Amino acid sequence: MTGASQKLSDWVRNLRFDDLPEDVVTATRLRVLDVIGLSIAGGQRPFGRSVRQSASSLYPGNDARLWGTNGAASMLGAAFVNGALSQALEFDDTHNESIVHMSSPAVAAALALGDRLDASGRDAILAVAIGNEISCRVGSLAPGQFHKRGFHPSGLFAPFGVSWLASKMLGLDERQMICAAGITGSFAAGLIQCWVDGTHSKFLHPGWAAQSGIAAATMAGSGVTGPLEVLEGRFGLYASHLQDSNVTPDWNRLTDGLGDTWESRNASFKPFPAAHVIHPYISALLRLRERHGLLPEHIRKIRCDVAPYIVGIVCEPQSEKLRPLTDSHGRVSLQYTLAEALVRGKLGKQGYQADALRDETILGLAQRVEYRVDPSLPGPEQFKGVVAVELTDGTIVEEIEEHNRGSFQNPMTTQEIVAKFTENVDGTLSGEQAASIVDAALSLDRLDSIAHLTGLTVTDHD
Template identity: 30%
Template structure:
């Protein structure tokens, strides 16, 4: 049996009633967390460009565009909302697969659920299954795939396809073809980070729209490769140095990968979060001694430095991928949320001087824990010769150190409240957290 067929048989035979209460709750929280990032992300320039560009092409009024809150085509809504939800660096991530699953899966599922007037239960099931397949493929190809390819764009395409395919009622054979079309479209290169370019947001946007296209074409009997993952010229052969195939189906059906999801508290690259949690502890204990800091030593895993060793960020976007700057920002401000990553703070002399004192190192023992754990150790040395060290293997938001419903509701209200009224935000949060009772997803924003 091919890998695509095995996944397809699992997805198509799955029923909402199989899901545990914990899995349902985890899925609702994932949707709520994604929605906050999408709504607030709609204020940002990349989202506005996406929206304005696609609006010039027209589009049937089928699904909500979170930049304008007007209806556009399900295709354009997937693109726009996928991009918008990845801008603020506050969207979820799954550690072992190194995947921002929410931004690359939920926008497509939500847009299709609106279009097809699906029930909340159908949306919950589709999202959970999209996460299941995408995360498993991501685990199998990580971390080598991540060296060049942005997993959110590549692997995310498979997850979007599964979620949409489930909502469209594909057969097993149709889902196999849908996955074949997904794999041949899967793309996303890390080169964007060299320029701090907006194409990072294009990765989940295209994962959503390509997944939608793959599933919709399969519904119309459009054929594709049946062995798109393991085939001689397939996804693994073309885009992956090392594949751990044993992880693809390990304990499939015994639980849900969405329950392993991680949520962001800090508004920056997730590879920086372990360090920021450590620095925040130090700030709370010794924040008054900021002028006495002589140097800051950060020890972590190699991939974190590959992505975030940027000592001189020149834009707010770049600052969210600068571990030295983010650590200095936390030492000065005591928090690193959306309101701290600003143009004013970017060129704050006090923060810049401290940035120069941050030294980054790879610790082999910590490096060996990645990608299952994303650890960091921070030592702040003071002028009087004293030092303070903090270490974490599970920053806040990890399943081992979870952010609960109350915290994620608060995060959502803070983000959505930048765009809509407090009452509207609370009503939407209540609706999402009772999504299993919604008879028609298109009424969520009514």
């Protein structure tokens, strides 16, 4: 019987740029632009500055650019740093069902490897499309099961996508690709204990995934072997990590329709820097705010109907959600996030600042945000939000967001994604420099060298 890794490797080996559907190419160009902007924005945060500072000692070299700086690092270092920084604001795209942030590691890896190999824009788009598709598929076999056990899907699933991405760019043969995936299984990680105290370690996972996938492919290309059944084997990813005899992975999701059905189409861009399952509630509440002129003093309570699976992610324990200790704490709190969005009227790059986290008006409103579990709501395949606001005069106003903004069913426009990028790089890049990156990214498939794009991210400061 043909193993899963062999089927995936056969598909990757034979896939060409011209095989990509036009909409996948378009989305991939936008994902590249989005990730670059997010990484530059992440570099403006204390977390980003700390990670970049570590790069000089951990990853010396000049193989690839560190975006938004005048510096460079080794290929692995650039992949790690750029990937990690791109999730610092919890603003990177997500595959709805698996909840894997697939583009941050894929773009960071493809562009770092592309700098080293002097790859073309078409090479980079093909690689990112491959990495994203495989990360989404690996994560779709048992949706939601890993999150509730304390594993971050991006840390577990994205390294596999990057290993095949890197294997494609390095021109590995089928056997080497299979070994690269096998090696990657020993690198996949992603505990989210940091959600308990609001510390930084989760943000490192996309960078670790980018680094791990490249390292695995490089070693496999040099003869290091890895298990041939790293996904489905007796001690493979699902047997070792799923740990629930009542849940059977749907193996058909991994390889059925490869090249015809693109699972990555079901990944959503983010209009808000918060956990993706909160997004439909933010959109619904902001519409109510605008429609009815809502102010905190008008509101007796805000009730959110939620699907059971999101409770442990963004609703509980309430001691953590009602008064977040840090910005990363706040980004995974339904109660706090809705309160800040309503009080401030928006939620963008400047959200979750220290002054907001201590604002008693926001914190007081967060205390009045309630949730009610509704088992009839869809699972992670559809982020739906139901919000009812009870006013102090007893009036109740309601709003429903059927599909989160940025999803396939409710897409963000190119102009909205460009505006998000422009906001994210403000303060680091000039307007002219930002516009040049937009032009290069949106015409990425026409670039002879990816270095043209990455070179535009260089600034005069570290």
